[in-house]
Amino acid sequence: MTAADLRDLLAEGTELTIVCHNNPDPDCLASALALGRLAASAGVDERRILYSGEISHQQNRAFVNLLDVDLEALDPETVQNRSEGSLLAFVDHGVPGANNRVPEGTPVDIVIDHHPHESLDARFVDHREDVGATATILTEYVRDLDVELDATLATALLFAIRRETLGFLRGVTRAEYDAAGFLHESTDGDLLRQLASPAVSGATADAIATSIEHRTIHGSTLLSNVGRTSERDALPQAADYLATLEGVETAIVFGIVEDTVQLSARSTDSRVHVGDALSEAFADVGNAGGHREMAGGEIPLGLFADDAADSEVLCDLVETVVTARLAKTLGLEGVGANGEEQSEE
The missing domain is CATH 3.10.310.30 (Diaminopimelate Epimerase; Chain A, domain 1)
Known part of the structure; x- marks a missing residue:
């Protein structure tokens, strides 16, 4: 499936619910932020990012606070009983009930992930185990769909790619370097340094x-x-x-x-x-x-x-x-x- 297919599906919805996996990390959070921006560019006015568990890692807390990511606690019943026209998306995970509190069997519209799965069921699936980060995939969509790339989004995506690959040393592919090159000019260097060196409890x-x-x-x-x-x-x-x-x-x-x-x-x-x-x-x-x-x-x-x-x-x-x-x-x-x-x- 293509970036245009994702844009067309998003344009069908009246609202978008993006569910993060339990205890979300920067790769998941940045991917959710980017998908929200993609939805906004497709005309979806109502967007929300949900999570369950905790955001306890000092880098994750810094990510949410410094980038002002708007998150809401996940209510399984609300997710399962969405209104007509409401799209449900998973980023950085893919199966209801696995590493998330979404009830098993809940229909999902969009799945974008790089983790191993035997099979994924959604109207739109982009599953690439061969890339180093889900944020890499979302960066490609931001670029291909010509979505406005401000400092907040660029910094979020670049930090997520760096963190997921341990500074481009683990599981990195050419796609991560290409994504980083695209994001570099729009990134806030001072903010990136703050995210990389948070206080440890x-x-x-x-x-x-x-x-x-x-x-x-x-x-x-x-x-x-x-x-x-x-x-x-x-x-x-x-x-x-x-x-x-x-x-x-x-x-x-x-x-x-x-x-x-x-x-x-x-x-x-x-x-x-x-x-x-x-x-x-x-x-x-x-x-x-x-x-x-x-x-x-x-x-x-x-x-x-x-x-x-x-x-x-x-x-x-x-x-x-x-x-x-x-x-x-x-x-x-x-x-x-x-x-x-x-x-x-």
């Missing part, structure tokens, strides 16, 4: 420190349990850092955040697809998956809670079960079925 620093202290290494794979934390987005930051340790090719960090177990994985090992690995290990008990080099997961804590009377016991149980599942999936040597290190005696 003490709780985030504590969670990252805990991940370093509790790391265990099995060959070239590192696992770390941060225990209970209020900072969900400290996990991917910890995984990013731990993946840079000498001899480590795959880093997986997990911990308890409110009523879920959250996981974040990074890998440079050509033999490992961490998205597939997390899906194989945890898809039967939660949502997990992602790319070859970057993935995440979420497991309801109810799976463990009935067997644990207090927080310390619960953290130990989570570590045992998660480690055992990862060990089985990744074939980690020296880790028993209960997740504990095996003796060489």
Whole structure:
């Protein structure tokens, strides 16, 4: 499907509801902002961006605040019972009920995403696993449809592409460089620097420190349990850092955040697809998956809670079960079925 097909579909609608995935990141937020601008250029007056979960990562909070992104909390019933002529769009995710609170089976009009999916069902689908960011795809539409590119939109899209590709070092393609070249002249350099260097909370620093202290290494794979934390987005930051340790090719960090177990994985090992690995290990008990080099997961804590009377016991149980599942999936040597290190005696 083409940019003209997207414009024509948007022009049919009286309003557009754009749903972000749970705990949206810059790639998702920038893509939603860009799709809203595309809709406005097509004559759609009523537009809204919805999200669920939290915006807790300091870069995500800075993104929303500095760029003044207008967000609303997602009400599943309202999304499902939209008025006639109201279009529903997903950006940076694609399936109702998977990493979002939209009820399963809800009809979707537009899906634009770069994450792996077996199949996607919508009136307009642009699914490109081979590009490094969903924001790259939206940048192409902004360019091809000659949508006004102001400093806010250009900065949002360029920052999202840089963040999603870790500064053009992870999963980057020629398309990201082309998009960056198009966006560069309209970008606010000072704002881009502010987004790249936000203040880090003490709780985030504590969670990252805990991940370093509790790391265990099995060959070239590192696992770390941060225990209970209020900072969900400290996990991917910890995984990013731990993946840079000498001899480590795959880093997986997990911990308890409110009523879920959250996981974040990074890998440079050509033999490992961490998205597939997390899906194989945890898809039967939660949502997990992602790319070859970057993935995440979420497991309801109810799976463990009935067997644990207090927080310390619960953290130990989570570590045992998660480690055992990862060990089985990744074939980690020296880790028993209960997740504990095996003796060489």
